[in-house]
Amino acid sequence: MDVLAVIPATAGDRPFAGQPSTLYTLQQARAARHVTHVIVLTADGELAAAAAALGCETMPPPTEASAAARIAAALAPQAARGFAPALVVLLDPAFPLRDTAVIDGAIDHLWRCGADSLVAVCPLGGALWVQDEGGAAHSLDGGAAQRRYVETAAIAGVRVGVFEQTGEMPTGRVVLWEVPATAALRLDGDADWQGAEAIARRRSASRSKARLRGIRLLVLDFDGVLTDNRVIVLEDGREAVLCSRGDGMGIGLLKAAGVPVAVISKEQNPVVAARCRKLDIPCLQGIDDKLAEFRQMIAAHGLDPADVAYMGNDVNDLECMAAAGVAIAPSDAHPQALRAAELVTTAPGGFGAVREVCDLLIEARAEPLDPRTPETA
Numbered sequence: 468m469d470v471l472a473v474i475p476a477t478a479g480d481r482p483f484a485g486q487p488s489t490l491y492t493l494q495q496a497r498a499a500r501h502v503t504h505v506i507v508l509t510a511d512g513e514l515a516a517a518a519a520a521l522g523c524e525t526m527p528p529p530t531e532a533s534a535a536a537r538i539a540a541a542l543a544p545q546a547a548r549g550f551a552p553a554l555v556v557l558l559d560p561a562f563p564l565r566d567t568a569v570i571d572g573a574i575d576h577l578w579r580c581g582a583d584s585l586v587a588v589c590p591l592g593g594a595l596w597v598q599d600e601g602g603a604a605h606s607l608d609g610g611a612a613q614r615r616y617v618e619t620a621a622i623a624g625v626r627v628g629v630f631e632q633t634g635e636m637p638t639g640r641v642v643l644w645e646v647p648a649t650a651a652l653r654l655d656g657d658a659d660w661q662g663a664e665a666i667a668r669r670r671s672a673s674r675s676k677a678r679l680r681g682i683r684l685l686v687l688d689f690d691g692v693l694t695d696n697r698v699i700v701l702e703d704g705r706e707a708v709l710c711s712r713g714d715g716m717g718i719g720l721l722k723a724a725g726v727p728v729a730v731i732s733k734e735q736n737p738v739v740a741a742r743c744r745k746l747d748i749p750c751l752q753g754i755d756d757k758l759a760e761f762r763q764m765i766a767a768h769g770l771d772p773a774d775v776a777y778m779g780n781d782v783n784d785l786e787c788m789a790a791a792g793v794a795i796a797p798s799d800a801h802p803q804a805l806r807a808a809e810l811v812t813t814a815p816g817g818f819g820a821v822r823e824v825c826d827l828l829i830e831a832r833a834e835p836l837d838p839r840t841p842e843t844a
Contacts, residue, residue: 470502499574555624573622674780684727684764784804798812
């Protein structure tokens with residue numbers, strides 16, 4: 468069974484967890500087991516190029532923003548290409564906490580129950596009230612106990628054959644797909660966005676624990692990772708930086724747990740070596756070719772790259788991040804570093820991001836092995 472996922476890009480496409488929310492949703496769709504083809508509807512050339520680089524088809528959005536218009540626009544060119552999906556699902560990027568389980572579950576439910584279209588909903592709890600034009604409140608008493616639901620645009624689905632006959636959405640016999648409250652969270656204001664990003668990053672950290680268990684060396688960039696990426700310039704030309712004592716404590720605890728820590732930095736200022744001496748960790752500074760030094764460091768420890776985690780915050784860290792077993796970035800890293808990272812911390816650089824990573828590594832090593840999961844360390 469072929470399933471087409473349609474993603475309508477949002478205006479402005481605000482980044483979520485380090486990448487445009489449309490691309491975040493695109494990766495969710497590609498990770499879903501039942502989705503076989505993805506189309507992004509966007510008029511943004513840069514976003515279209517980024518989506519195409521991920522192997523996704525793009526096309527201009529329709530003038531009408533309704534669900535039916537978007538599905539019709541995505542289906543229009545498919546027949547000429549010989550692609551005839553059985554189902555279409557619409558994924559709004561404004562709901563990034565909808566995960567692959569929600570997507571696959573909705574597709575499976577629509578297909579197996581034999582309905583024509585699917586609407587995602589959340590149950591309503593408690594009493595319902597309405598207010599009339601005069602301001603008087605009235606209780607909506609439904610009488611017999613009957614579950615009530617509110618629709619969410621987190622996901623919608625339809626059988627292509629029925630949709631082609633009616634051109635409506637939803638259409639035919641409609642089935643409800645109950646989703647968790649997090650999946651139904653539509654991001655609007657800054658508070659919603661920040662809270663949702665924290666949830667997403669915590670989920671990412673949880674998924675990374677199995678991989679973190681096998682890490683036997685942590686390598687850090689300095690500026691923007693152990694510092695907040697700012698520099699204090701004194702009147703005599705000397706420079707100073709701000710670091711977190713919590714990061715220092717985390718490094719000490721991680722070393723005591725048997726995982727060495729090292730720094731590779733492009734910065735030449737003596738403050739880098741001074742901080743590393745205080746932390747009692749090796750430091751290579753003034754390094755332009757970080758990747759070469761990173762590989763030599765791995766070899767000197769007798770390790771495989773898969774055994775090493777690298778934490779960086781900018782474009783000159785990308786090669787090391789790609790070569791490492793686990794790539795990590797602080798939450799305020801450059802967008803390219805955030806996209807390259809498997810694990811993004813909740814804290815920004817210089818404000819406990821390294822401590823967060825150290826704690827995760829220690830937790831992962833201390834957690835009992837699931838007997839169903841082979842040891843990778």
